[in-house]
Amino acid sequence: MNIKTQVIGIAADAKKASHTLAGAPSPVKDAALRKMADELVKNTEFLLDENGKDVRYARDKGLSSALVDRLTLKAETVSGISRGLREVAALPDPVGKVTSLWKRPNGLVVGRMRIPLGVVGIIYESRPNVTADAAALCLKSGNAVILRGGSEAIHSNLAIAGILRRVLEEHGLPEAAVQIIPTTDRKAVHEMLQLEEYIDLIIPRGGEELIRAVVQTSKIPVIKHYKGVCHIYVDAGADLDMALDICMNAKVQRPGVCNAMETLLVHKDAAQAFLPLMAKRYSDAGVLLKGCAETRNILPDIEEAREEDWYAEYLDLVLAVRTVNGLDEAIRHIEKYGSLHTEAIITRDYRNAQRFLNEVNSSTVLVNASTRFSDGFELGLGAEIGISTTKLHAFGPMGVEELTTTKFIVYGDGQVRT
Amino acid sequence: MNIKTQVIGIAADAKKASHTLAGAPSPVKDAALRKMADELVKNTEFLLDENGKDVRYARDKGLSSALVDRLTLKAETVSGISRGLREVAALPDPVGKVTSLWKRPNGLVVGRMRIPLGVVGIIYESRPNVTADAAALCLKSGNAVILRGGSEAIHSNLAIAGILRRVLEEHGLPEAAVQIIPTTDRKAVHEMLQLEEYIDLIIPRGGEELIRAVVQTSKIPVIKHYKGVCHIYVDAGADLDMALDICMNAKVQRPGVCNAMETLLVHKDAAQAFLPLMAKRYSDAGVLLKGCAETRNILPDIEEAREEDWYAEYLDLVLAVRTVNGLDEAIRHIEKYGSLHTEAIITRDYRNAQRFLNEVNSSTVLVNASTRFSDGFELGLGAEIGISTTKLHAFGPMGVEELTTTKFIVYGDGQVRT
Numbered sequence: 001m002n003i004k005t006q007v008i009g010i011a012a013d014a015k016k017a018s019h020t021l022a023g024a025p026s027p028v029k030d031a032a033l034r035k036m037a038d039e040l041v042k043n044t045e046f047l048l049d050e051n052g053k054d055v056r057y058a059r060d061k062g063l064s065s066a067l068v069d070r071l072t073l074k075a076e077t078v079s080g081i082s083r084g085l086r087e088v089a090a091l092p093d094p095v096g097k098v099t100s101l102w103k104r105p106n107g108l109v110v111g112r113m114r115i116p117l118g119v120v121g122i123i124y125e126s127r128p129n130v131t132a133d134a135a136a137l138c139l140k141s142g143n144a145v146i147l148r149g150g151s152e153a154i155h156s157n158l159a160i161a162g163i164l165r166r167v168l169e170e171h172g173l174p175e176a177a178v179q180i181i182p183t184t185d186r187k188a189v190h191e192m193l194q195l196e197e198y199i200d201l202i203i204p205r206g207g208e209e210l211i212r213a214v215v216q217t218s219k220i221p222v223i224k225h226y227k228g229v230c231h232i233y234v235d236a237g238a239d240l241d242m243a244l245d246i247c248m249n250a251k252v253q254r255p256g257v258c259n260a261m262e263t264l265l266v267h268k269d270a271a272q273a274f275l276p277l278m279a280k281r282y283s284d285a286g287v288l289l290k291g292c293a294e295t296r297n298i299l300p301d302i303e304e305a306r307e308e309d310w311y312a313e314y315l316d317l318v319l320a321v322r323t324v325n326g327l328d329e330a331i332r333h334i335e336k337y338g339s340l341h342t343e344a345i346i347t348r349d350y351r352n353a354q355r356f357l358n359e360v361n362s363s364t365v366l367v368n369a370s371t372r373f374s375d376g377f378e379l380g381l382g383a384e385i386g387i388s389t390t391k392l393h394a395f396g397p398m399g400v401e402e403l404t405t406t407k408f409i410v411y412g413d414g415q416v417r418t
Numbered sequence: 419m420n421i422k423t424q425v426i427g428i429a430a431d432a433k434k435a436s437h438t439l440a441g442a443p444s445p446v447k448d449a450a451l452r453k454m455a456d457e458l459v460k461n462t463e464f465l466l467d468e469n470g471k472d473v474r475y476a477r478d479k480g481l482s483s484a485l486v487d488r489l490t491l492k493a494e495t496v497s498g499i500s501r502g503l504r505e506v507a508a509l510p511d512p513v514g515k516v517t518s519l520w521k522r523p524n525g526l527v528v529g530r531m532r533i534p535l536g537v538v539g540i541i542y543e544s545r546p547n548v549t550a551d552a553a554a555l556c557l558k559s560g561n562a563v564i565l566r567g568g569s570e571a572i573h574s575n576l577a578i579a580g581i582l583r584r585v586l587e588e589h590g591l592p593e594a595a596v597q598i599i600p601t602t603d604r605k606a607v608h609e610m611l612q613l614e615e616y617i618d619l620i621i622p623r624g625g626e627e628l629i630r631a632v633v634q635t636s637k638i639p640v641i642k643h644y645k646g647v648c649h650i651y652v653d654a655g656a657d658l659d660m661a662l663d664i665c666m667n668a669k670v671q672r673p674g675v676c677n678a679m680e681t682l683l684v685h686k687d688a689a690q691a692f693l694p695l696m697a698k699r700y701s702d703a704g705v706l707l708k709g710c711a712e713t714r715n716i717l718p719d720i721e722e723a724r725e726e727d728w729y730a731e732y733l734d735l736v737l738a739v740r741t742v743n744g745l746d747e748a749i750r751h752i753e754k755y756g757s758l759h760t761e762a763i764i765t766r767d768y769r770n771a772q773r774f775l776n777e778v779n780s781s782t783v784l785v786n787a788s789t790r791f792s793d794g795f796e797l798g799l800g801a802e803i804g805i806s807t808t809k810l811h812a813f814g815p816m817g818v819e820e821l822t823t824t825k826f827i828v829y830g831d832g833q834v835r836t
Binding site: 019022023096102104108110113115116117118200201215216219221239242245246248249250253335357358359361362363364365366367368369370372373374378379380390391392393394395396397405406407408409410411412413414415416417 | 784
């Protein structure tokens with residue numbers, strides 16, 4: 001069987017499974033999720049064995065130690081995955097929720113009800129934990145899922161999916177609701193991205209390059225997460241201790257993630273008092289600063305920021321710093337250089353707080369809090385399937401509700417249109 | 419200047435205008451909309467003159483009388499457009515609406531606020547009224563719009579847009595918020611569909627062929643409206659008078675539109691009593707019926723329905739009729755042959771009504787009401803920019819809210835992530 005036929009078969013089975021899954025009762029889905037959590041832990045030894053094959057292959061291939069790290073499963077990774085599945089089981093079921101209901105003058109009662117999207121395709125790198133996480137979120141939201149992980153993780157992914165599928169079957173749910181593309185041939189991805197009649201949404205999880213390649217090829221709608229060039233603006237008169245703590249947290253707590261701060265904007269009236277204290281704390285934490293001319297008047301020892309630094313997503317202990325004349329200049333800077341991801345203002349000024357919240361149209365906008373809160377769990381969505389930096393369908397962190405859409409439901413009593 | 423440069427210039431201007439427009443106060447937008455309504459009527463003579471050029475050209479080109487009809491503006495068309503603009507002005511502003519707000523255990527208050535999408539591209543056939551309607555809905559929702567109408571309507575479209583742009587300027591709003599692609603060269607559409615960094619959404623309004631061509635080319639997300647193969651299922655024990663009235667309305671009141679019924683499904687226990695009465699009413703209205711074998715046992719004079727009839731969107735006084743064994747078979751038929759547009763059940767049975775509403779995942783599902791209510795105005799959205807038959811971003815009729823997305827807003831008090 002050639003790859004195209006194989007992928008079409010998988011997608012057609014997924015579509016069929018999605019019809020059954022759309023009507024699956026919440027208790028059945030949740031029981032299956034809890035059983036999956038049990039079975040993964042019970043089969044830890046088997047999972048670590050299968051994962052071992054992938055890890056050996058990856059080492060032989062000379063993959064970087066960071067990539068091998070992400071690929072490696074340990075007993076505690078498996079129990080972490082298992083806890084995650086229990087958390088998803090405990091979330092409210094988004095499917096069937098009527099989000100609003102209103103009455104028309106002719107007596108029709110009209111509402112919107114959440115329904116699954118149908119079939120979701122996930123394309124990701126060699127991180128086996130994503131296999132279980134993504135499958136769980138799709139099952140919870142009534143969607144069938146087709147998983148295409150990095151080729152280095154193929155044994156791990158097939159092992160995890162095998163366990164999940166067995167549990168689905170035991171609970172009377174279609175096995176085809178969770179499928180792995182079982183080949184490492186890259187052509188399979190290309191074929192998958194053509195199948196708009198079977199697959200409703202593609203979510204790529206990985207670097208900007210992966211996402212651009214998927215968008216370029218796909219006929220299916222894609223949720224895009226290009227990058228996070230996140231800003232914090234420290235206003236004149238801000239509480240300096242608060243500003244120091246938040247800016248420290250946003251840059252240093254986990255610099256390699258998309259919601260870490262990449263550019264710090266400081267009001268010129270706050271710069272003299274704030275920047276030397278901040279620079280000291282950053283210096284102690286090993287953060288390299290790059291500043292504009294005015295910033296370097298105050299911090300003469302730091303590097304000069306170039307135009308490209310304002311666009312940079314360092315994902316590292318590096319920070320661009322710019323002194324600005326005020327809120328308007330800060331907003332214009334974010335509009336020009338930002339990535340629509342996450343921005344925060346530190347201020348005591350009521351009007352500036354409101355203006356920032358209203359005028360900055362990034363996916364998450366915060367007052368007096370760290371950019372690191374831009375995350376599905378932290379914002380209270382209960383889980384996160386991804387983050388969107390484009391505005392169609394979802395914008396910002398996506399939870400299980402974002403894996404649904406709404407249909408109109410109409411209760412009539414014989415109404416006809418005149 | 420070549421076409422590519424010209425289209426990029428238009429799109430870049432639109433993006434810039436969209437930033438201003440996103441913050442435009444509701445009263446300013448509404449005042450502009452009302453003034454546009456006035457100015458269009460005041461300039462009726464000019465509009466009819468410009469439209470006359472298009473109509474003469476279309477006639478010379480030998481366009482069908484139906485197409486020339488749609489292209490032709492009359493004084494009452496202009497006053498109809500004007501009324502439409504006033505209705506849009508009277509709608510609530512979706513921008514800035516906080517759709518929900520919740521508190522996290524760490525004290526963060528998190529909410530979702532509606533914001534405009536940015537720049538919307540509308541691609542449509544030679545119907546000058548769409549120019550004003552679409553521009554008004556985009557202005558109301560804070561989006562800049564790029565309009566590309568059928569080449570036969572170019573004088574009419576430029577005339578209408580010229581008036582709208584003058585009013586924008588008078589109200590301190592950016593003229594570039596409403597732009598027409600000023601060339602009839604088809605290459606311009608191709609260039610426009612590549613500009614994902616400037617244009618956030620493409621809405622094609624027209625036949626399935628136009629939409630498929632746009633989807634094929636576009637790098638920008640597209641709202642798709644492929645077709646409406648709408649079903650009504652008449653259940654056993656349904657109120658026959660109600661069923662007769664609704665089925666008559668759904669097929670006959672306006673057969674050429676997407677929410678007209680194309681296939682009638684009848685429970686076998688209702689068929690004997692219902693079908694002869696229904697056939698009589700349809701016959702009086704000139705409706706041609708095509709039936710399955712069981713239907714033709716009751717109505718021997720009607721044509722035989724072939725497999726392709728169950729997929730057909732006739733858009734005409736033609737109807738496919740199938741007798742089914744019950745609700746399950748009706749749902750399976752809709753799943754197989756439907757287009758996810760609009761389906762209705764006529765029933766007195768509580769459980770069947772609930773099952774139909776829950777299990778049929780088309781964009782609009784009705785109990786005891788005509789499929790013709792699947793329309794933005796009729797469902798209470800206030801207006802309609804289009805109908806989506808795919809599930810991403812919007813599903814079903816789209817009003818001004820569907821021209822927005824939501825961002826997360828977060829009110830903090832110094833919170834950092836641990």
